[in-house]
Amino acid sequence: MSALSFAAASAGAVALGWFLRERSFRRTRVVAPGVRKDVDLPHEGEFELYHNAFSLCSKKVRMCFAELGVAYRAHHVDLIETGRYGTLSRAFLAINPAAVVPVLVHRGHPVYESHEIIVYAAEHAHSRVELVPDDPVAAARMADWVHKSSLLGDRPVDDLQVSAGNCVPGLTLPLFAAMIGDIPTVRIAEGLLFHRLRTRPLVFLVLKAAGLTRLPALRPAMALVRASHRWMARHLDDLETELAQYGPWILGAQFTLADVSWAVILDRLREADWEASLLGEHRPHVTRYWNRIRERPSYRAAMTKYEHPAVRRGTERIIAKRRSDPAFDAAVYGSH
Ligand SMILES: N[C@@H](CCC(=O)N[C@@H](CS)C(=O)NCC(=O)O)C(=O)O
The missing domain is CATH 1.20.1050.10 (Glutathione S-transferase Yfyf (Class Pi); Chain A, domain 2)
Structure with a gap:
């Protein structure tokens, strides 16, 4: 084996080792919608919101809380569109293994899916504003x-x-x-390695190559x-x-x-x-x-x-x- 092919094989082995190790820490899976009382996450505030500035579903939850007039602790999580796959970080996957925002954490219990979160917030936030009709x-x-x-x-x-x-x-x-x-392409490629829904990073790669x-x-x-x-x-x-x-x-x-x-x-x-x-x-x-x-x-x-x-x-x-x-x-x- 030449020195060059030995170096290439070693680099390949290191990269594979890194990928397998990272993947074991970044396992993704589907989560059931709604509140998970059986999950306890570290928290400081009663309501903590993991969200993204651009995300449609995050906006919905932010608007709901703004209407209710209830404060929450906000954690901004980047999407690839706003810079990087923050949703694929180990820290965020501990909050939501499905790797999507938003997630509301209420007294340590995560609530998944924005349409569930707004109903949950309207019910549990201590607000005099009624966002759900009585009838x-x-x-x-x-x-x-x-x-x-x-x-x-x-x-x-x-x-x-x-x-x-x-x-x-x-x-x-x-x-x-x-x-x-x-x-940068390398950041989108991270999605190809770890995203639960690989079509999404793939679409971004194609859109990057094509441009407007x-x-x-x-x-x-x-x-x-x-x-x-x-x-x-x-x-x-x-x-x-x-x-x-x-x-x-x-x-x-x-x-x-x-x-x-x-x-x-x-x-x-x-x-x-x-x-x-x-x-x-x-x-x-x-x-x-x-x-x-x-x-x-x-x-x-x-x-x-x-x-x-x-x-x-x-x-x-x-x-x-x-x-x-x-x-x-x-x-x-x-x-x-
Ligand atoms: N049905 C979910 C959708 C969650 C979702 O797809 N969120 C997007 C932002 S709106 C996301 O996190 N995308 C990141 C990605 O797929 O990489 C909800 O309503 O919360």
């Missing part, structure tokens, strides 16, 4: 609207018709493409954007009808968890520059509703205050690209 029929209607806006399952894009939340990843593709260019410019050439990505747009439009039509009948909020006079859940979807349409195409004159009730949401102090506390520079840069790049490249604009944002 069981209204509460059931609220639950339907929360469901219709939740990010459901590990592959939400498979069920676009079920929820507007599931249409969000597809409509965020341009923003992902605009943001991921700043992230070549996004229109990625046929499966464009098909997803189109399908997500089509279904989002339908979900927004349903919201338009509901708001026209009730309003000013989804259930009428009371601002509820349904509004918390929809607020973050509309905020993502803003971030990914879909407002002109999906809101406006053709959905006047949703547009006015969105304006009312933005005037709430909870919107500022949960969204504006946490605006991440990487997201702002991404949105600005999309806007600039659409202006400077009509073919890109027509292919990605044109009539679907």
Whole structure:
């Protein structure tokens, strides 16, 4: 064996040893939604939230707490879009082996899945604000609207018709493409080694290679954007009808968890520059509703205050690209 091949074999053995050791510390698995009373995690505050500035589901929980007026200890966890896979760190996997945010920790017990967390928070936070109607029929209607806006399952894009939340990843593709260019490939590759859902880092690698410019050439990505747009439009039509009948909020006079859940979807349409195409004159009730949401102090506390520079840069790049490249604009944002 030559010295060179010996060195290569040794380096390979060290890398494999490192990977196997790391993997044993970074085991991921699915977790059941809701509270886990059997799990006790170290904590200092009654409520601790593991969240990310950009994450749709984290925004939902932050807005819920802001509406309730209840304080929590915040732990920011990076996603690859905001810099690195903080969700794959050993420390975070001890909080959530599923490697996703948000997680609420209440008196040491984790609560998983944002739509479960907001219901749990509304019930357990000591607040005089009622985000769930007393009337069981209204509460059931609220639950339907929360469901219709939740990010459901590990592959939400498979069920676009079920929820507007599931249409969000597809409509965020341009923003992902605009943001991921700043992230070193090696950091994305960490996801390929340890992520429970390897398709996600793979998609980011492809988007990084393509950039915004070549996004229109990625046929499966464009098909997803189109399908997500089509279904989002339908979900927004349903919201338009509901708001026209009730309003000013989804259930009428009371601002509820349904509004918390929809607020973050509309905020993502803003971030990914879909407002002109999906809101406006053709959905006047949703547009006015969105304006009312933005005037709430909870919107500022949960969204504006946490605006991440990487997201702002991404949105600005999309806007600039659409202006400077009509073919890109027509292919990605044109009539679907
Ligand atoms: N259904 C879950 C979705 C959790 C989820 O997918 N969170 C995203 C951010 S919104 C995440 O942590 N992604 C990190 C990754 O997949 O690497 C919920 O509603 O909490």
